Amino acid sequence: MSLLELDGVTLKFGGVTAVNNLSMSVNEGEVFALVGPNGAGKSTVFNMISRFYRPVRGSIRFDGEDLLNHRAHEIANLGIARTFQNIELFERATVLQNLLVGRHRHRRSTLPEQLFFAGRIRAEEREHRHAVEEVIDFLDLQVYRDKMIAGLPYGVRKVVELARALATKPRLLLLDEPASGLSVEETQDMRWWIDDIRRQMGITVLMVEHDMGLVSKVCDRVLALADGAKLAEGTPAEVQSHPAVIEAYLGTSAVSKTANAQGERV
Amino acid sequence: MRFHFKTSYDQDIRLFPDWWNFSLYVALLLLMLVLPWLIDGFYLGEVTNVLIWAVAGLGLMLLTGQTGQVSLGHSAFMALGCYSCVNFMELGLPFLAAFLLAGIVTGIIGAIIAIPALKLHGVYLAIFTLALAILADDLIVILEPWTGGVNGYFAPVIEIFGIEINRWAAPETWYYLALGTSIFVALLYRNLLRSPLGRAFAAVRDSEISAQAMGVDVARTKTLAFGLSCAFAGLGGALMGLFAGAFNNETFNFLIAIQLLMMIIIGGLGFIHGAFLGAIVIAFLPQFLSILTDNLGSASIPGLETGVFGMILIAFILFEPMGLYGRWLKIRTWLELFPFARRDMFRRQKTYLKTERLR
Numbered sequence: 098m099s100l101l102e103l104d105g106v107t108l109k110f111g112g113v114t115a116v117n118n119l120s121m122s123v124n125e126g127e128v129f130a131l132v133g134p135n136g137a138g139k140s141t142v143f144n145m146i147s148r149f150y151r152p153v154r155g156s157i158r159f160d161g162e163d164l165l166n167h168r169a170h171e172i173a174n175l176g177i178a179r180t181f182q183n184i185e186l187f188e189r190a191t192v193l194q195n196l197l198v199g200r201h202r203h204r205r206s207t208l209p210e211q212l213f214f215a216g217r218i219r220a221e222e223r224e225h226r227h228a229v230e231e232v233i234d235f236l237d238l239q240v241y242r243d244k245m246i247a248g249l250p251y252g253v254r255k256v257v258e259l260a261r262a263l264a265t266k267p268r269l270l271l272l273d274e275p276a277s278g279l280s281v282e283e284t285q286d287m288r289w290w291i292d293d294i295r296r297q298m299g300i301t302v303l304m305v306e307h308d309m310g311l312v313s314k315v316c317d318r319v320l321a322l323a324d325g326a327k328l329a330e331g332t333p334a335e336v337q338s339h340p341a342v343i344e345a346y347l348g349t350s351a352v353s354k355t356a357n358a359q360g361e362r363v
Numbered sequence: 364m365r366f367h368f369k370t371s372y373d374q375d376i377r378l379f380p381d382w383w384n385f386s387l388y389v390a391l392l393l394l395m396l397v398l399p400w401l402i403d404g405f406y407l408g409e410v411t412n413v414l415i416w417a418v419a420g421l422g423l424m425l426l427t428g429q430t431g432q433v434s435l436g437h438s439a440f441m442a443l444g445c446y447s448c449v450n451f452m453e454l455g456l457p458f459l460a461a462f463l464l465a466g467i468v469t470g471i472i473g474a475i476i477a478i479p480a481l482k483l484h485g486v487y488l489a490i491f492t493l494a495l496a497i498l499a500d501d502l503i504v505i506l507e508p509w510t511g512g513v514n515g516y517f518a519p520v521i522e523i524f525g526i527e528i529n530r531w532a533a534p535e536t537w538y539y540l541a542l543g544t545s546i547f548v549a550l551l552y553r554n555l556l557r558s559p560l561g562r563a564f565a566a567v568r569d570s571e572i573s574a575q576a577m578g579v580d581v582a583r584t585k586t587l588a589f590g591l592s593c594a595f596a597g598l599g600g601a602l603m604g605l606f607a608g609a610f611n612n613e614t615f616n617f618l619i620a621i622q623l624l625m626m627i628i629i630g631g632l633g634f635i636h637g638a639f640l641g642a643i644v645i646a647f648l649p650q651f652l653s654i655l656t657d658n659l660g661s662a663s664i665p666g667l668e669t670g671v672f673g674m675i676l677i678a679f680i681l682f683e684p685m686g687l688y689g690r691w692l693k694i695r696t697w698l699e700l701f702p703f704a705r706r707d708m709f710r711r712q713k714t715y716l717k718t719e720r721l722r
Contacts, residue, residue, distance in 0.1 A: 147576055173578030185573035189633065190565050193375070197559075198566045202578035204559040208587070211558035212551050218558060219376065225559075226372040265577065 100125040100301050101146070101269055106155035108141060108325075115141045116152070117325040123269070128295055128302040130312045132336070133322035134345060139305040140182055141325075143271050146303075147179055148172050159269065174202050178267035180258045182274050182305075186246045192257050193242050196232060199264030200225040232263045236290065252283045259290070263298075270294065272304035276311050284311055291315045309337060321345070376557060395542055399535035407534045413639075413646040414541035415606055416626065419599025420638035421548050423623050426592035428633035429561065431568030432585060433485070435620050436492030437596045439499030442615035444469040444597025445604035446503070446510050449519060458521045458528075466598040473593025474586050481582050496617035503612040515611025518604065530606060541602060548595050549635050555591070556635075564588055625676045631686025640687040648672060 099122035108116040116138045123129045131139045144150045146157060148169040157164040159175055167175065178199070187195050203225065206218040233239055236256050241249060246257065255278070262270055275291070276284045288311055294300050306312050312319060313333035321328040321336050323345035329336045336342055369375070379385035399407055423437050444465045451461035480491050503510045510516070521528040521540075528536045555561040563584045566574035571581050604610040622645060630641025649668050656663055683690050697704040 149572070149575075169575040170578055170580045173576060179576050181573060181576075185570045185576075187566050187569035187573070189569055190562075194562055194565065198562050198574070198577050198579070201559055201563060201566075206558070208560065211560050212554055214554040214558070222376045222557065223372050226375070230372075261577070 099123060100160055101303065102156075102158045103142070103146075104156045104158070106142075106145065106152045106157060108138075108145060108150055108152045115325050116145070118155070119322070119325070119327055120155075121320055121327070121330070123301060123303050125301055126295065126299065127317040128291060128304070128315050130316040130319045130333075131303070131305045131322060132307070132309070132312060132319055133328070136324075137322040137345075138325040139322055140273055142322075143179060143273055143305065146172070146177065146271060173265055173267075176266075176268035177271065178262035178265040178269075179271035180255075180262050180273055180275065182277070184251075184254045184258055186254055186258055186261070188247050189245070191243050191245055192238060192249075192260075193229065193233075195246060195257060195261050196229040196264045197225055199232075199261040200228060202265055203228075228266070229264050232260045235263070235293070236260050252279055255279060255283075255287075259287075263294070263300075267300060269301045269303065272302060272306075274305055274307065276306060276308045284308065287311070288315055309333070313337070378553060392546075399538060404534045407538050408530065409646060409650065411534070411538045411541045411606065413642045414538075414545045415599060415602045416623075416642035416646055417599075417639045418541070418545050418548050418602060419596050419623055420627050420630070420642055421545075421552055421635065422592045422595030422597075422599060424627050424633070424635070424638045425552060425555070425564070425595060426588050427624065428627060428631075428637065429556075429568065430564040430585065430588035430592075432588060433489045433624070434492040434592070435489050435617070435624060436495035436499070437593075437623050438600075438615045438617050438620035439495045440469050440473050440593040440596040441600025441603060441619065442499050442503060442612075443472060443593075444600035445610060445615070446516075447597070448601035448605070449516055450509055452519050457523075459523055462598065462601055465601050466594045469597025469600075470590045470594030473597075474590030476593075477586050477589030480589075481585055493617065493620075496620045500612050500616065503615070511611065513611055515609055515614070516604075517609050518607070521605060530608065537606060541606075544598060544602060545639075548598060552595075552635055560584070560587065622672075625672065627686075629676060629679050629686055631688030631690075634686070634688040636691075637686050637688040644675070644687070645672070648675075 101123040103119055103121050106116055106119045107114065119138075119142065131142060133139055141150065145152050146159075146164065148164060148167060148171075151165065159177060162175060164172065164175075187198060190198075204221065206216065206221055210216040210218045233242060236259065238253075238256060238260055241253055241257070246254065249257070255275070259272070259275065262272075272291070276287050279287060291302060291304075292315055295302055304316075316333055318331065319333050319336040320330045321339065321342045323341075328341045328345055329339040331339075367380070374380050379388060398410065402410070419437065419441055422440075423434060426432050426434055447468050448461050448465035451464050452458060454461075456464065476495065480488060483491055504512050506512075523540070526536060527533070528540055530537045555564070563574065563579045566577065566579050567581055567584050567588075574584075575581055600615065604614060607614060626641035626645045627638055628641070629644050630639065631637030648671065652667055652671060653663065656667070679686060685692070
């Protein structure tokens with residue numbers, strides 16, 4: 098059953114068509130990757146799902162709900178969490194506080210209860226903390242719990258951002274280049290985590306990623322984009338060997354050259 | 364070295380993390396309670412002044428330090444708080460009710476005024492709020508039936524449960540009123556910090572885009588920040604006007620708002636302690652300077668206060684942007700970690716990756 102469905106989505110910035118008539122569907126429980134050269138419109142697709150951009154045509158449906166009827170801050174409430182390509186953490190707060198912001202959509206206490214710290218707020222805060230601690234344990238962030246974001250290395254920030262998205266307890270997780278700028282070991286960790294997020298937590302993952310090694314290891318299906326349009330869709334192996342994809346990455350002459358080379362050999 | 368062992372989530376949720384911290388604040392409270400017996404009336408008045416500035420400062424701190432929205436117009440809301448308090452008293456409400464009601468009314472009006480300002484950022488918001496402050500000055504003159512215009516008001520007699528609060532006859536009564544209010548406001552502030560709303564404030568300050576992605580309604584959060592901030596500033600303004608004894612449009616000049624902003628920057632943006640430390644600087648600086656000029660045998664120099672204050676501000680922005688409380692935190696960490704503190708521990712990493720272009 099498809100959880101997220103884009104149908105004929107088009108987005109234009111002035112005269113530039115960033116995304117052109119894109120249709121795709123992400124099934125519940127799968128790991129789906131968007132790949133493509135820089136400027137292909139992958140992050141733009143994410144920003145449309147997050148409702149930072151509004152498509153000029155087409156529809157985006159999540160679990161039957163039309164996302165275009167919702168404002169950006171309501172998307173998290175529907176169960177969609179995301180990370181950003183250029184980490185967007187709350188710099189002047191600790192890791193713990195960042196993750197607790199992730200719990201924002203689960204808050205129930207009213208303004209007077211918060212102002213006077215009376216009523217259910219205390220129990221609720223314990224609950225939030227418990228949920229956050231589970232994420233901290235899952236991603237091994239114990240050491241950094243009370244550290245300020247401002248002083249953390251890049252790789253750790255990347256994990257904290259993933260943790261913050263997980264703290265919202267989403268049904269769909271959007272990962273914008275989870276492995277960019279990570280070392281080989283960190284990319285390995287990221288791979289296991291994405292596997293576990295799907296298997297243990299049952300969260301559907303949609304990710305943008307350039308590292309084809311990672312994509313082919315964790316993804317069920319891949320969609321290749323170029324210039325805002327769909328090139329190919331299928332298993333990682335299928336997409337990687339698709340002629341149109343090779344053309345988009347390496348250029349036409351490269352394809353004809355390989356074709357020529359193969360022809361010569363025959 | 365000191366170690367913080369945490370064995371329960373409550374240690375991060377309750378007001379005081381440990382017994383040591385709790386006893387420090389109890390000791391401070393006891394000192395504040397017996398202060399009237401330790402110092403004379405004049406200095407008690409000065410301390411009262413510090414506490415009143417701190418109340419208004421906490422208001423601006425919530426907006427600027429916590430939510431990252433700059434305001435140069437808080438003098439307008441202080442005026443609103445003061446005049447509405449006096450008007451409620453003239454309608455026959457007892458002081459305490461009029462006082463709290465004035466805070467609530469100022470908060471609601473502040474939140475309404477904030478709505479058109481929601482889209483404004485940085486310098487544009489500063490100009491918008493500065494315009495409010497200048498406008499307030501004229502409005503006070505125009506709305507003479509309620510404000511007394513340029514002639515102003517003489518503060519009515521204040522009574523709480525039959526005890527008269529009189530600055531001249533019994534300075535300690537005013538001191539306790541200011542102390543109680545500042546503790547009350549600081550407590551509300553502290554409660555916000557450990558609640559979802561306080562975290563949402565910080566989220567809006569640091570990254571609006573990812574705050575939205577986490578489900579924080581940025582417009583609503585900013586409106587609430589404005590409302591609460593103006594409510595606190597209104598309480599501070601009411602105390603300031605009543606404490607002055609007589610007040611008119613000049614009392615809540617826009618310079619007060621600028622002074623308030625300078626005060627929280629010097630104290631340390633984003634810290635409750637910062638509002639109090641900044642208030643100490645702003646309230647005692649004139650006294651300190653006049654004692655100094657007296658001792659040097661010169662006559663008083665006009666504009667000296669503002670000049671010195673400006674220079675202190677520039678020095679803080681250049682050398683200690685985290686303010687007095689930030690400096691203290693560094694010293695404390697150094698002491699706690701002794702001898703393992705590292706020199707660059709507080710140096711902030713520069714990040715060039717920001718997706719502000721998404722707007």
